[in-house]
Amino acid sequence: MRYDYEKLKDFGTKVMMAAGLSKDEAQITIENLLFADARGIGSHGMSRLINYSKRVKCGVITAGAEIKIEQESESALLIDGRNGIGAKIAMETMKLCCEKAAKTGCCVAAVHNGNHFGAGAFYSGYAAKQGMIAIVCSNSEAAVVPIGGTVPMLGTNPLSVAVPAGRHEDMNLDMATSVAARGKVVLAQKEGHDIPAGWAVDKNGIPTTDPSAVLDGGSMLPFGGPKGYAISLFIDLMASCLGGALNGRQTHHFWTDYENPQDVGYFMIVIDPAKFLPRETFLDRVDSAFDEFKNCPVAPGVKSVMLPGEIEADKQAFSMKEGIELPDAVVKELRRVGAEYGVEATF
Numbered sequence: 001m002r003y004d005y006e007k008l009k010d011f012g013t014k015v016m017m018a019a020g021l022s023k024d025e026a027q028i029t030i031e032n033l034l035f036a037d038a039r040g041i042g043s044h045g046m047s048r049l050i051n052y053s054k055r056v057k058c059g060v061i062t063a064g065a066e067i068k069i070e071q072e073s074e075s076a077l078l079i080d081g082r083n084g085i086g087a088k089i090a091m092e093t094m095k096l097c098c099e100k101a102a103k104t105g106c107c108v109a110a111v112h113n114g115n116h117f118g119a120g121a122f123y124s125g126y127a128a129k130q131g132m133i134a135i136v137c138s139n140s141e142a143a144v145v146p147i148g149g150t151v152p153m154l155g156t157n158p159l160s161v162a163v164p165a166g167r168h169e170d171m172n173l174d175m176a177t178s179v180a181a182r183g184k185v186v187l188a189q190k191e192g193h194d195i196p197a198g199w200a201v202d203k204n205g206i207p208t209t210d211p212s213a214v215l216d217g218g219s220m221l222p223f224g225g226p227k228g229y230a231i232s233l234f235i236d237l238m239a240s241c242l243g244g245a246l247n248g249r250q251t252h253h254f255w256t257d258y259e260n261p262q263d264v265g266y267f268m269i270v271i272d273p274a275k276f277l278p279r280e281t282f283l284d285r286v287d288s289a290f291d292e293f294k295n296c297p298v299a300p301g302v303k304s305v306m307l308p309g310e311i312e313a314d315k316q317a318f319s320m321k322e323g324i325e326l327p328d329a330v331v332k333e334l335r336r337v338g339a340e341y342g343v344e345a346t347f
């Protein structure tokens with residue numbers, strides 16, 4: 001069923017405030033979750049309210065934490081997220097990057113002491129709306145085997161890349177560097193269905209479609225074989241070796257560890273195209289390139305070639321008009337969470 005965005009936002013914000021966040025922290029967190037749901041990424045939407053609220057309530061995420069700029073130059077930032085809620089740390093870092101890039105043409109930020117930041121497109125998409133090109137990534141707890149290994153060594157380390165367009169929707173690639181996000185396995189388990197073949201292996205390295213076998217010591221596979229493995233490793237290196245966060249082998253589990261802060265790291269690059277070309281020229285060129293892709297002849301049964309992020313942008317536009325679609329299992333869980341925090345589920 002579909003539910004009203006504002007009512008869900010009000011409900012979720014109240015739950016996160018009851019768990020301990022300030023209103024601003026709660027709002028940005030719920031905006032991030034609803035952004036994912038609106039775009040059809042249920043694995044990173046309100047299905048996580050139960051975990052986010054629990055992490056705040058038990059103090060493993062620090063409510064009220066303000067980010068600290070530890071080192072700064074004209075185009076580089078090292079930020080201590082001080083174990084605050086992920087969406088706030090990541091959005092504040094992104095805003096700082098956009099400000100610096102508008103002056104110098106580019107800003108690179110590395111963040112440590114971070115928490116799970118949800119869907120990366122929330123931040124890269126914000127930058128694109130400011131006319132900026134953005135690359136956003138984060139490491140996360142080991143859940144993916146390196147090629148040839150049997151033990152998870154890398155997180156599902158998301159990568160999001162946004163490029164602003166003029167007439168077209170901005171491009172906004174947003175992907176786990178595993179074949180699929182691990183949250184989709186958790187959601188499949190909640191909804192009681194199998195996952196597609198090729199996503200994961202069980203604890204013995206045997207391919208499986210059973211979500212429980214994956215979540216019980218199994219592992220996701222990297223996208224694109226060794227190439228995805230390399231990109232995921234790069235993200236982990238930038239987050240941990242450059243930014244000073246824990247690496248994927250050390251990072252504490254979002255789903256199961258309610259005692260130790262995660263200390264994940266983010267890595268962001270923001271580029272102002274107007275420092276390379278007149279802005280309009282750049283946007284015209286992007287539009288022309290996107291026209292070519294949209295005019296690409298299509299295979300039988302395909303309506304049109306899609307640009308990265310286009311499917312999600314279409315769903316988001318529809319959801320904002322018609323309501324946010326949530327599975328019954330998630331709604332049931334939200335009602336339970338609401339009752340736990342004394343917040344009536346009026347959505």
Ligand SMILES: NC(=O)c1ccc[n+]([C@@H]2O[C@H](COP(=O)([O-])OP(=O)(O)OC[C@H]3O[C@@H](n4cnc5c(N)ncnc54)[C@H](O)[C@@H]3O)[C@@H](O)[C@H]2O)c1
Nearest residue numbers: 118119120140156158173174175176180181306307308309
């Ligand atoms: N915070 C974290 O630790 C973390 C970890 C992993 C994933 N994530 C998030 O999980 C979400 C889902 O990741 P995913 O890899 O399962 O996403 P996905 O596989 O659903 O989509 C990946 C990308 O492929 C694009 N795409 C899909 N079909 C397409 C087509 N036909 N033509 C052109 N482009 C197409 C989508 O627009 C999207 O940008 C993302 O928002 C990601 O940021 C977060």
